[in-house]
Amino acid sequence: DQQVKQNSPSLSVQEGRISILNCDYTNSMFDYFLWYKKYPAEGPTFLISISSIKDKNEDGRFTVFLNKSAKHLSLHIVPSQPGDSAVYFCAASEENSGYALNFGKGTSLLVTP
Amino acid sequence: DTAVSQTPKYLVTQMGNDKSIKCEQNLGHDTMYWYKQDSKKFLKIMFSYNNKELIINETVPNRFSPKSPDKAHLNLHINSLELGDSAVYFCASSQGLTPQHFGDGTRLSIL
Numbered sequence: 116d117q118q119v120k121q122n123s124p125s126l127s128v129q130e131g132r133i134s135i136l137n138c139d140y141t142n143s144m145f146d147y148f149l150w151y152k153k154y155p156a157e158g159p160t161f162l163i164s165i166s167s168i169k170d171k172n173e174d175g176r177f178t179v180f181l182n183k184s185a186k187h188l189s190l191h192i193v194p195s196q197p198g199d200s201a202v203y204f205c206a207a208s209e210e211n212s213g214y215a216l217n218f219g220k221g222t223s224l225l226v227t228p
Numbered sequence: 229d230t231a232v233s234q235t236p237k238y239l240v241t242q243m244g245n246d247k248s249i250k251c252e253q254n255l256g257h258d259t260m261y262w263y264k265q266d267s268k269k270f271l272k273i274m275f276s277y278n279n280k281e282l283i284i285n286e287t288v289p290n291r292f293s294p295k296s297p298d299k300a301h302l303n304l305h306i307n308s309l310e311l312g313d314s315a316v317y318f319c320a321s322s323q324g325l326t327p328q329h330f331g332d333g334t335r336l337s338i339l
Contacts, residue, residue: 213276
């Protein structure tokens with residue numbers, strides 16, 4: 116059973132505009148959430164994280180929002196750049212499972228010039 | 229200087245063979261992981277070791293045996309390879325609640 120879901124397999128955005136990637140989870144015990152970016156033939160690269168005690172975390176062009184009551188998080192990229200084109204994975208973890216990551220299936224983002 | 233390195237990058241072998249994948253991290257992390265990415269691109273945890281001790285062992289066939297000779301290394305040995313083992317295997321490491329750092333993966337193809 117998949118506990119982390121990314122329902123949009125792909126997203127296309129124009130350069131300069133905002134990219135919004137969404138993620139839903141089912142396990143209320145998750146207390147740490149992360150976004151990873153992945154290029155082909157490379158491993159996932161950490162982008163940004165948020166703990167369950169916060170509802171927003173910002174790092175430059177990247178902002179993650181967490182809505183615990185809705186079990187939903189989103190990643191905002193603004194402004195989007197062509198170099199942001201990659202697959203984005205949402206991940207969640209909990210202390211009881213040693214913080215092993217539960218991944219969504221990823222969203223492929225294409226930023227067009 | 230690569231933080232998490234896996235060898236080999238590609239592994240092509242026949243059904244029934246035994247193979248090993250090696251992972252090393254130079255970040256000084258206490259915890260190391262193995263993940264499997266299947267043909268549907270779904271990344272799933274297999275094992276986790278903390279200071280050479282197994283702490284997570286998900287539902288994985290016992291043909292898969294991780295070994296951690298020291299906290300900087302976590303190797304994965306697979307016996308009697310099957311077609312369904314074809315996947316990309318990723319090693320990762322972390323220290324406490326810090327984000328996990330991943331290697332570039334080992335692409336295993338079973339003929």
